Amino acid sequence: MADERKKSEDGITVKKEENFSEWYTQIISKSEFVDYTSVSGCLAFRPDGYFAWEMIQKSTNALLSDAGINNVYFPLLIPEKLLSKEKEHIKGFNPEVAWVTQTGNSKLDERLAIRPTSETIMYESYSKWIRSWRDLPMRYNQWNSVVRWEFKHPTPLLRSREFLWNEGHTAFATKEEAESERDTILNIYLSILNDYLALPGIIGKKTDSEKFAGAEASYSIEHMLPDGASIQGPDFHMDGQNFSKPFGIKFLNKEGKIDYVYQNTFAISTRELGVMLSVHGDNKGLIIPPKLARIQVVIIPIYNNDSKDPVIKSAKELSKRLSEKVRVFVDDNDAYSPGWKFHEWELKGVPIRIEIGERDIKADKVVVYRRDNSKKQDVKMADLTKEIESLLEEIHQNLYDRALKLLKSSIHEVHDYPELKKIITVTGGFAEAPWCGSFKCEEKVKNETKGKISNMPLHIQEKSKGKRCIVCGEEAKHMAYFAKSY
Amino acid sequence: MADERKKSEDGITVKKEENFSEWYTQIISKSEFVDYTSVSGCLAFRPDGYFAWEMIQKSTNALLSDAGINNVYFPLLIPEKLLSKEKEHIKGFNPEVAWVTQTGNSKLDERLAIRPTSETIMYESYSKWIRSWRDLPMRYNQWNSVVRWEFKHPTPLLRSREFLWNEGHTAFATKEEAESERDTILNIYLSILNDYLALPGIIGKKTDSEKFAGAEASYSIEHMLPDGASIQGPDFHMDGQNFSKPFGIKFLNKEGKIDYVYQNTFAISTRELGVMLSVHGDNKGLIIPPKLARIQVVIIPIYNNDSKDPVIKSAKELSKRLSEKVRVFVDDNDAYSPGWKFHEWELKGVPIRIEIGERDIKADKVVVYRRDNSKKQDVKMADLTKEIESLLEEIHQNLYDRALKLLKSSIHEVHDYPELKKIITVTGGFAEAPWCGSFKCEEKVKNETKGKISNMPLHIQEKSKGKRCIVCGEEAKHMAYFAKSY
Numbered sequence: 022m023a024d025e026r027k028k029s030e031d032g033i034t035v036k037k038e039e040n041f042s043e044w045y046t047q048i049i050s051k052s053e054f055v056d057y058t059s060v061s062g063c064l065a066f067r068p069d070g071y072f073a074w075e076m077i078q079k080s081t082n083a084l085l086s087d088a089g090i091n092n093v094y095f096p097l098l099i100p101e102k103l104l105s106k107e108k109e110h111i112k113g114f115n116p117e118v119a120w121v122t123q124t125g126n127s128k129l130d131e132r133l134a135i136r137p138t139s140e141t142i143m144y145e146s147y148s149k150w151i152r153s154w155r156d157l158p159m160r161y162n163q164w165n166s167v168v169r170w171e172f173k174h175p176t177p178l179l180r181s182r183e184f185l186w187n188e189g190h191t192a193f194a195t196k197e198e199a200e201s202e203r204d205t206i207l208n209i210y211l212s213i214l215n216d217y218l219a220l221p222g223i224i225g226k227k228t229d230s231e232k233f234a235g236a237e238a239s240y241s242i243e244h245m246l247p248d249g250a251s252i253q254g255p256d257f258h259m260d261g262q263n264f265s266k267p268f269g270i271k272f273l274n275k276e277g278k279i280d281y282v283y284q285n286t287f288a289i290s291t292r293e294l295g296v297m298l299s300v301h302g303d304n305k306g307l308i309i310p311p312k313l314a315r316i317q318v319v320i321i322p323i324y325n326n327d328s329k330d331p332v333i334k335s336a337k338e339l340s341k342r343l344s345e346k347v348r349v350f351v352d353d354n355d356a357y358s359p360g361w362k363f364h365e366w367e368l369k370g371v372p373i374r375i376e377i378g379e380r381d382i383k384a385d386k387v388v389v390y391r392r393d394n395s396k397k398q399d400v401k402m403a404d405l406t407k408e409i410e411s412l413l414e415e416i417h418q419n420l421y422d423r424a425l426k427l428l429k430s431s432i433h434e435v436h437d438y439p440e441l442k443k444i445i446t447v448t449g450g451f452a453e454a455p456w457c458g459s460f461k462c463e464e465k466v467k468n469e470t471k472g473k474i475s476n477m478p479l480h481i482q483e484k485s486k487g488k489r490c491i492v493c494g495e496e497a498k499h500m501a502y503f504a505k506s507y
Numbered sequence: 508m509a510d511e512r513k514k515s516e517d518g519i520t521v522k523k524e525e526n527f528s529e530w531y532t533q534i535i536s537k538s539e540f541v542d543y544t545s546v547s548g549c550l551a552f553r554p555d556g557y558f559a560w561e562m563i564q565k566s567t568n569a570l571l572s573d574a575g576i577n578n579v580y581f582p583l584l585i586p587e588k589l590l591s592k593e594k595e596h597i598k599g600f601n602p603e604v605a606w607v608t609q610t611g612n613s614k615l616d617e618r619l620a621i622r623p624t625s626e627t628i629m630y631e632s633y634s635k636w637i638r639s640w641r642d643l644p645m646r647y648n649q650w651n652s653v654v655r656w657e658f659k660h661p662t663p664l665l666r667s668r669e670f671l672w673n674e675g676h677t678a679f680a681t682k683e684e685a686e687s688e689r690d691t692i693l694n695i696y697l698s699i700l701n702d703y704l705a706l707p708g709i710i711g712k713k714t715d716s717e718k719f720a721g722a723e724a725s726y727s728i729e730h731m732l733p734d735g736a737s738i739q740g741p742d743f744h745m746d747g748q749n750f751s752k753p754f755g756i757k758f759l760n761k762e763g764k765i766d767y768v769y770q771n772t773f774a775i776s777t778r779e780l781g782v783m784l785s786v787h788g789d790n791k792g793l794i795i796p797p798k799l800a801r802i803q804v805v806i807i808p809i810y811n812n813d814s815k816d817p818v819i820k821s822a823k824e825l826s827k828r829l830s831e832k833v834r835v836f837v838d839d840n841d842a843y844s845p846g847w848k849f850h851e852w853e854l855k856g857v858p859i860r861i862e863i864g865e866r867d868i869k870a871d872k873v874v875v876y877r878r879d880n881s882k883k884q885d886v887k888m889a890d891l892t893k894e895i896e897s898l899l900e901e902i903h904q905n906l907y908d909r910a911l912k913l914l915k916s917s918i919h920e921v922h923d924y925p926e927l928k929k930i931i932t933v934t935g936g937f938a939e940a941p942w943c944g945s946f947k948c949e950e951k952v953k954n955e956t957k958g959k960i961s962n963m964p965l966h967i968q969e970k971s972k973g974k975r976c977i978v979c980g981e982e983a984k985h986m987a988y989f990a991k992s993y
Contacts, residue, residue, distance in 0.1 A: 056632060059589060060619065063582035065632050068647070071579050091801075093557050096549035097583075097621070097652055097669055098605070103545060116611040119584070121621065123606040124656035133546065135583070135607065135621070146542060146551050155840060161554070165652075166583055170610035183583055315577075354641060 032364055036304050041248035042176075045299060049177045052307045052369050054298065062175030062182030066291075069369065072315035074185060074291055078164055080217055081187060081289060084209045090160045090189060097165070098133040099142045106141060106267045113234020114138070117171040135168040140235065140260075140286065143190050144268040151192060151282060153273045158198060159282075160191040178295025179252065179507060186290035192282040194274060196261070199283035203240060203257055206287045210242055210255035213289065218297045219310040219420035220244065221428050222254050223451075223502065225476030228463055233286070237261040243475045243502065244296045245431040249449015251475040252296060252507035255289040300424050301393075307370025308392055310420050311413040318349040318409060319366045323359045323378035335382050339375070339405070346406050347413065367392060372416050373409060393419050432502070441491050441503060445472035451504045453481065455497030457490035465492055466503060475502045518850055522790050527734035528662075531785060535663045538793045538855050540784065548661030548668030552777075555855065558801035560671060560777055564650055566703055567673060567775060570695045576646045576675060583651070584619040585628045592627055592753045599720020600624070603657040621654040626721065626746075626772060629676050630754040637678060637768060639759045644684060645768075646677040664781025665738065665993060672776035678768040680760060682747065685769035689726060689743055692773045696728055696741035699775065704783045705796040705906035706730065707914050708740050709937075709988065711962030714949055719772070723747040729961045729988065730782045731917040735935015737961040738782060738993035741775040786910050787879075793856025794878055796906050797899040804835040804895060805852045809845045809864035821868050825861070825891070832892050833899065853878060858902050859895060879905050918988070927977050927989060931958035937990045939967065941983030943976035951978055952989060961988045 033051065037044040049055060054070040066074065082092070098121060105111040114137045121133040136142065143161070151159055164187050172180040189206065193199040207224050214220040222242035232239035236258035244252050265271070265281040274280045301308040311317050320340055324332035336351045343349045352362050359376070366374055376388040389400045389408070393416045400408045431450030435441045444452035445466075456462060456474065467473050481500045488497040519537065523530040535541060540556040552560060568578070584607060591597040600623045607619040622628065629647070637645055650673050658666040675692065679685040693710050700706040708728035718725035722744035730738050751757070751767040760766045787794040797803050806826055810818040822837045829835045838848050845862070852860055862874040875886045875894070879902045886894045917936030921927045930938035931952075942948060942960065953959050967986045974983040 056635070058582050058628060059586055059631060060582050060584050060628075063584060065582070065629075066580040067636075068577035068579055071649075072577075074580070075578065091554035091558075092561060093554055094552040094560070094652075094671065096544050096546050096551070097654065098546050098549060100545055118611060119607045119619070120609040121605045122608045123618075125602040125604060132609075133605070142544060142546075143551075145545060149542070150553075153842075155842060163557075166580075168583065185580065356639075356641060 032368060033304055033306055037247060037302065041246070041299075044302075044304075045176070045179075048298060048302050048306055048368075054307060054369070055177055055294075057177070060182075062170075062172060062180075064177055064181060064183075066185075069309070069315045070294065073294055073297075073309065073313040076313045077213060077217060077289070077293065078187070081209065081213050082162075082164075084212070085162055085187075085189065088160075088205055088209065089158075090162045090191070092163060093161045094163050094165070095136075095139050095142050095146070097136055099136055099139075101132045101134060103141045103145055104134050107235050107264055109263070110140065110235035114169070117169040119168045119170055136165070137167055137169045138286075139163065139165075139167075139188055140190065140264055141268075144264050144270055144284075147190075147192055147282075148268050148270045151270055151272050154194045154275050157194045157272060157282065158191060160189070160202075162187055162189040176295070178292055178298070181291070184291045186288045189285070189287040191285045192265070192270060193284070194272065194280070194282065196283045199259065199261075199285055202285050203259065206257050206285075207240060207242065207255075210257075210287075210289050214242065214254065214293070215421060217310065217312045218293060219417055219424060220254075220293070220297060220300060221421070221425045223428075223476065223478050224480070225478040225502065226499075227256075227476050228474050228501075230460060230463060231474065231476075233258040235260060235263055236286075237263060241476050244300070245428050245450060245504070246296070246299050246507060247427070249431065249505060250507050251451060251502070251504040252292070253475070254293060254296065255287070257287040258285060260284040260286060300427065301420050302370070305364070306368030308420065309370040309372060311372045311417050314370070314372055315348060316350045316369075316371050317347045317413060318343060318373045318375060319362075319371045320349060320351045320375045320377060321359050321362050321366075322351065322353055323376055328379040329355075332377060332379060332382065336377050339377065339387070339402075343406055343409060346410055363390075373412060391416060435491065438491055441466070442470050445470040445503055445505055449505065451475065451502040453500065453502055454491035455485050455488035456499050456501040457493055457495040458498040459490075459493070459495075462490055462492035470503075470505075472503055472505045475504050475506060477501045518854060519790055519792055523733060523788065527732070527785075530788075530790075531662070531665075534784060534788050534792055534854075540793060540855070541663055541780075543663070546668075548656075548658060548666075550663055550667060550669075552671075555795070555801050556780065559780055559783075559795065559799040562799045563699060563703060563775070563779065564673070567695065567699050568650075570698070571648055571673075571675065574646075574691055574695065575644075576648045576677070578649060579647045580649050580651070581622075581625050581628050581632070583622055585622055585625075587618045587620060589627045589631060590620045593721050593750055595749070596626065596721035600655070603655045605654045605656055622651070623653055623655045624772075625649065625651075625653075625674055626676065626750055627754075630750050630756055630770075633676075633678055633768075634754050634756045637756055637758050640680045640761050643680045643758060643768065644677060646675070646688075648673055648675040662781070664777055664784070667777070670777045672774045675771070675773040677771045678751070678756060679770070680758065680766070680768065682769045685745065685747075685771055688771050689745065692743050692771075693726060693728065693741075696743075696773075696775050700728065700740065700779070701907060703796065703798045704779060705903055705910060706740075706779070706783060706786060707907070707911045709914075709962065709964050710966070711964035711988065712985075713742075713962050714960050714987075716946060716949060717960065717962075719744040721746060721749055722772075723749060727962050730786070731914050731936060731990070732782070732785050732993060733913070735917065735991060736993050737937060737988070737990040738778070739961070740779060740782065741773070743773040744771060746770040746772060786913065787906050788856070791850070792854030794906065795856040795858065797858045797903050800856070800858055801834060802836045802855075802857050803833045803899060804829060804859045804861060805848075805857045806835065806837045806861045806863060807845050807848050807852075808837065808839055809862055814865040815841075818863060818865060818868065822863050825863065825873070825888075829892055829895060832896055849876075859898060877902060921977065924977055927952070928956050931956040931989055931991055935991065937961065937988040939986065939988055940977035941971050941974035942985050942987040943979055943981040944984040945976075945979070945981075948976055948978035956989075956991075958989055958991045961990050961992060963987045 227239040242254040322336040713725040808822040
């Protein structure tokens with residue numbers, strides 16, 4: 022009774038540890054999480070992929086809202102003049118802007134940029150809305166998509182031309198207030214990564230040459246991919262008065278004087294989904310962390326012609342009971358064998374599979390299979406809901422623990438320049454080393470290794486005291502993580 | 508102690524009943540719900556405006572999800588070739604497409620359209636994803652923004668060049684299944700309008716000349732604006748196989764034969780917010796239906812220098828207690844008088860105001876003011892939460908009842924052609940009349956009145972039996988609502 026559907030019968034044909042990039046391509050196209058479209062670099066998010074993003078949105082949004090941030094929405098299109106108002110900003114974004122030049126059959130007088138980020142369109146409004154210290158802080162956020170035509174060779178989720186994100190844009194009366202927002206936001210992002218994506222990350226400051234176009238200082242959460250390359254996650258930028266001055270966002274302060282606001286911006290994007298798939302997935306396919314899984318439990322009824330009806334009936338009863346607590350689906354498609362379905366749902370990364378057959382029903386139990394560690398166990402029907410709930414938590418914790426272990430094992434404290442180069446170019450992972458802070462040393466590493474400083478982790482800065490720069494031997498000012506970068 | 512902020516001191520200076528269009532412009536710019544930007548036709552949604560939209564999204568989404576529809580996300584950009592695949596579709600949208608022709612400093616080989624709607628980019632994927640009847644129905648939805656450069660004179664929310672919406676795109680194995688989705692979706696939209704926006708609407712079929720570009724049949728929910736013009740609300744389009752054939756969305760049916768899917772699309776947009784503001788607002792400003800109000804209750808402490816601290820303290824305690832059940836805000840800004848604040852919050856349309864002063868505290872009560880009918884009442888502290896909750900419900904119901912009365916009073920059964928013309932051109936509102944179904948009669952009305960057929964309401968179609976067309980006198984096939992249209 023097989024039909025035409027063939028999409029994933031062949032499974033993943035390369036090993037993650039042998040060829041990460043080909044493995045990634047395969048899991049992306051075969052798992053039905055996202056799909057390519059005819060616009061290079063722009064993806065279709067299928068139900069599983071978009072559900073995961075919606076959960077990230079929802080949970081991040083709740084924390085941002087608790088922190089006092091309101092959601093807004095600004096136009097997709099930005100007039101060229103506005104985008105060009107802050108010099109570093111336009112310099113950074115100009116090469117990758119998608120320009121609208123025609124509408125219908127008419128040529129526009131001024132080109133309109135599809136937002137690569139929304140500072141410029143938002144701050145024009147801020148300058149109208151902010152008059153007094155009483156209007157501050159103004160802390161707004163929006164969820165949208167942005168377009169950056171930056172990658173010659175896009176990679177789904179990790180390097181996209183269109184991606185979904187949140188962009189927070191806040192304005193404060195004083196520099197101190199603006200600065201105090203940094204830890205709040207970075208901790209919100211880190212908790213989302215930990216608690217939902219089961220991902221750890223390294224919080225640190227970016228170097229001046231790596232900071233956001235227009236920022237005074239940028240902070241990031243960096244991840245390590247399985248192939249030894251680092252990738253930037255959520256970030257937080259302190260813009261100081263860099264935008265408020267050209268945009269005229271001024272206010273009457275408590276002393277009755279005119280001042281310019283201090284601003285921050287911050288973002289988490291759909292790139293995180295790519296990191297999540299990369300880190301957790303294995304040679305059978307995706308492993309979706311339970312909280313982001315649209316289907317957390319798949320029930321596979323196992324039957325022959327005689328037992329079909331009672332087994333499917335039991336499976337559906339089970340599903341109904343479980344659905345009060347978890348997201349569950351019964352795969353009773355009889356065009357495929359149970360074995361085929363096992364592979365299919367493993368490929369899609371559903372955290373738990375329940376197998377139920379005639380003998381299980383008689384014994385008043387089911388077989389429960391964990392996607393994360395391939396372990397099977399019998400579970401009594403009476404205990405099932407409770408057991409599934411606790412297993413989902415265990416799976417989350419196990420994924421996080423594994424990812425943390427991987428991250429930790431990728432950090433190499435290096436003691437001389439050759440060692441640094443070897444980590445970046447051969448071993449992979451982060452090379453932890455003292456750095457003098459000079460652009461010259463940073464560039465030297467870039468030129469000689471094609472790697473760069475991912476960030477300067479906040480938690481190890483103390484260590485730089487008394488150390489010498491790994492490149493030039495001068496006094497170290499920072500501890501930095503050097504790595505190949507995505 | 509007044510500061511520079513002046514935004515709304517002057518209030519609304521024209522009367523809604525005398526000059527609707529100027530009144531609308533004023534409430535839009537003074538209420539801080541949305542704002543103009545430097546891109547004509549593209550708005551900034553401020554916290555109150557975006558909150559209302561988020562509530563519409565959330566509630567619609569819950570109902571769509573219960574109905575079995577999954578959320579997805581497709582690219583913003585559509586290659587010209589793809590957009591042009593269905594002939595009626597491109598003919599309809601071509602004049603209003605915003606085209607990306609350059610990225611960075613390079614000219615693109617093929618123009619990319621910013622989605623005016625996503626049929627074409629989605630259906631290319633559907634043709635890959637759908638193979639067998641087992642993959643059907645495929646019922647997907649996305650929330651995004653679309654761009655249509657269609658209006659010479661945009662009006663905020665009502666006629667926007669960029670607007671936010673949901674677009675549902677479903678595919679079925681049979682025409683019957685596809686058709687049976689119509690009532691489900693239209694009823695979902697109507698219930699959102701009724702239960703959240705406090706708006707009634709008229710469900711009906713569009714005429715062939717007014718249907719969606721590419722559809723076989725379109726259905727809409729029509730509203731009546733206070734100036735006597737109708738405006739189209741949420742809609743539902745039956746596309747039959749019009750898209751599945753050019754896009755090759757075919758599948759193996761249960762009989763083992765290749766067939767093309769039957770499709771529907773449907774949408775609700777931010778235009779509804781404009782209708783909501785238009786219908787409920789009054790000469791003091793907005794009136795936001797309670798369920799969509801970011802702030803449902805504003806507390807205004809009334810004090811002199813001596814009573815300031817205890818009154819503000821009481822106000823904050825009150826707020827804390829209320830916040831468990833409703834969205835509440837204390838306006839303790841001492842740069843403004845209570846009277847100024849009353850006007851300000853009336854302008855913003857907050858459903859309930861609580862006034863609390865020294866005497867109220869002594870009497871263990873507060874003054875509660877309803878924005879919808881301007882009535883004030885004393886409420887005992889002990890009863891407050893319960894009373895506020897029930898008042899919010901009453902306010903919603905009152906807004907809906909008023910809107911329904913307005914809608915009903917705008918419908919005029921007409922008996923001859925001069926009467927029809929008079930309603931459309933002078934009286935305003937819907938002229939209900941029998942129609943033969945011919946394009947000729949429809950065009951005649953258009954040319955002679957600048958009005959058109961809003962839709963053919965489903966609930967009055969029976970009435971057409973035995974009637975004669977109001978224009979030509981031939982046998983009537985439909986009952987139609989004729990009106991000036993936005």
